[in-house]
């Protein structure tokens with residue numbers, strides 16, 4: 001009997017090609033060849049119900065989901081906060097990242113965030129055997145991914161480590177790909193990929209950075225907005241709604257300087273939210289305390305803002321160490337003054353001293369933000 005997932009894989013690979021996400025035959029072939037269902041035999045629904053493809057009577061519907069290009073599949077869950085801790089990212093997002101990696105057969109590549117092992121298998125399809133090293137902080141995921149990769153004959157090094165330190169034992173690498181969100185680009189990735197290329201999600205944007213002979217990594221952000229699983233070693237603790245409500249006491253109330261709807265809609269300055277998060281709010285909790293209200297709490301220092309919409313542009317109440325919305329409006333007005341540029345006009349330089357600067361159009365631009 002032919003494998004029923006072959007047709008599903010074929011269809012997904014074709015879709016990724018048609019949408020311009022996996023542009024090269026190399027990646028289309030990898031998506032056709034790697035059986036994602038073997039890496040995600042079990043996953044969770046949004047309500048926490050587990051789907052087990054191996055014990056289900058009719059796995060067809062589950063398999064169809066596994067091979068949907070836009071379907072991230074949750075494989076780890078934090079019972080306290082109700083947040084996902086690990087997932088197999090949506091193939092569409094993975095393709096967008098892999099496509100920018102300029103990976104060639106024989107390249108040595110480090111993947112940060114092994115998860116299920118699916119991404120490592122895709123990388124191994126192109127780079128070849130014994131060329132891929134992948135690290136994850138989660139011991140259980142590492143053991144499972146290693147077993148799955150072994151069973152399918154992929155020769156990949158799978159290690160349990162904090163990927164923000166890279167994996168020095170396997171260095172130097174030609175390529176580094178990070179599949180968990182980083183608030184900044186760790187110095188180790190740059191040091192371990194001399195002359196190489198780094199593709200990483202920095203807060204909510206994908207950065208493609210080339211490492212120069214001077215030890216500097218530099219490149220552009222892509223036009224995509226990315227939502228990625230946060231790192232699990234460096235991120236401040238999650239905030240629950242009860243904690244957020246408790247943090248939001250007192251504060252200073254004023255009229256919004258820029259109509260809230262204009263900022264919240266995001267149409268006029270499309271890069272605003274991603275840059276605001278990158279500069280001021282990499283870790284936040286957002287919720288609706290009441291109808292017409294948005295509450296935002298910074299998870300690091302619990303600075304907070306409450307936004308209340310009305311016909312005159314809205315009200316802003318802020319509290320905590322920083323004035324989050326003063327920062328937001330200041331950035332918004334500056335981006336408006338710069339002509340509301342799109343994400344892909346921004347770039348990032350990581351200096352050898354570890355300093356990082358975001359710039360508009362070119363590294364010496366007058367529009368620069370030190371991170």
Ligand SMILES: C[S@@+](CC[C@H](N)C(=O)[O-])C[C@H]1O[C@@H](n2cnc3c(N)ncnc32)[C@H](O)[C@@H]1O
Pocket residue numbers: 085086087088089112113114115116117118119120135136137138141161162163164179180228229230231232233234
């Ligand atoms: C979106 S998942 C990765 C998906 C994976 N590439 C795949 O193909 O299934 C993110 C992973 O990053 C891992 N992670 C989080 N923080 C990390 C860190 N500091 N170092 C290494 N891995 C980390 C998580 O445990 C999680 O498995």
